[in-house]
């Protein structure tokens with residue numbers, strides 16, 4: 001088979017009525033930025049790359065460490081010490097040579113966020129700190145970009161989705177106030193790799209829904225308890241006093 005035989009490559013998903021050839025075309029034209037090539041970013045990037053999303057941006061300032069390998073499945077032992085963006089790009093290019101991979105090997109900050117995010121259609125935030133999440137959210141509200149937000153701590157994970165183009169959509173700051181004291185993040189807290197894998201895969205799924213115009217998690221937050229397999233979905237309301245989107 002030719003590697004460029006796109007019809008055959010994606011037939012298992014174009015067979016689905018909700019995707020079809022038209023949906024595949026949309027995926028191929030979609031530009032997705034993944035914030036953080038970590039426990040969520042690795043599985044999300046892998047599935048989005050496999051699904052034929054045309055452009056994948058990766059932003060991460062870190063280098064691969066041995067303690068990343070329990071969950072960051074894009075990386076191998078030989079990658080330890082390399083910039084995560086380089087190691088991720090190499091792995092993704094081997095998986096799907098047609099994808100355009102763009103790397104940003106630095107942190108996302110209040111100064112650069114808008115310029116970077118403006119070049120993408122959909123943003124997936126899988127980073128591990130609250131101040132970055134608020135910076136990304138703020139830029140997504142201003143630029144009216146769909147934002148999928150995923151996180152994992154310990155045995156648990158959560159996933160939700162925002163779209164500032166929709167008047168009923170909350171934003172991340174409606175959910176976590178920018179002045180709230182920072183809770184644990186996975187750098188300090190520990191995390192089960194398979195839980196990050198499950199949430200990262202579901203985040204990729206919501207990115208696909210958003211690209212196809214059928215986002216499922218706006219105004220809703222999905223939580224997974226990897227300890228007892230409880231999965232819940234709760235309503236997330238827009239806050240009329242939100243300091244960012246109100």
Ligand SMILES: [Zn+2]
Pocket residue numbers: 170171172173174175239242243244245246
């Ligand atoms: Zn808000």
